[in-house]
Amino acid sequence: MTIQLTEAREHGEQAIRWDVLIKQHDLSGRQAKALGHILEHGSLTIQSFERLCPEVNRRSLQRDLKIMVDVGLLVTEGETHHLLYRLAEPG
Numbered sequence: 001m002t003i004q005l006t007e008a009r010e011h012g013e014q015a016i017r018w019d020v021l022i023k024q025h026d027l028s029g030r031q032a033k034a035l036g037h038i039l040e041h042g043s044l045t046i047q048s049f050e051r052l053c054p055e056v057n058r059r060s061l062q063r064d065l066k067i068m069v070d071v072g073l074l075v076t077e078g079e080t081h082h083l084l085y086r087l088a089e090p091g
Contacts, residue, residue, distance in 0.1 A: 025073050030056065031064050034085070038074070043084045 018039055022032045033052050038044045049061045065085055068074040077084045 021073065025068070025071055027068070028064065030061070031068055034065065034068070035073075035087075038085065038087055043077075043086045045082075045084060 018032070018036055021027070021035060025031075027035060030053055034044055034049055037048065037052060041048075044065075046058065046061060046065070049065065050056075050058060053061060065074065069076060069085070072088055074085045075088045077086060
């Protein structure tokens with residue numbers, strides 16, 4: 001029972017954080033989808049973003065991620081073809 005309550009609380013906190021960040025950074029629907037994936041899984045690659053938004057071309061998805069990096073919401077790790085996008089540390 002305690003584990004379920006802890007998981008429910010963590011899920012609720014994650015949902016609130018997601019909502020606050022979307023509003024704070026005026027994110028588009030696609031950007032919000034990317035942020036949700038990052039909050040749930042810890043990181044995002046362009047390949048996983050393409051799976052989340054199969055109807056959108058890669059260049060548009062890259063622009064969405066670049067905007068999020070430019071405003072300081074995300075940071076990148078790795079090489080050009082193996083970039084990982086993670087949530088930037090608050091600071």
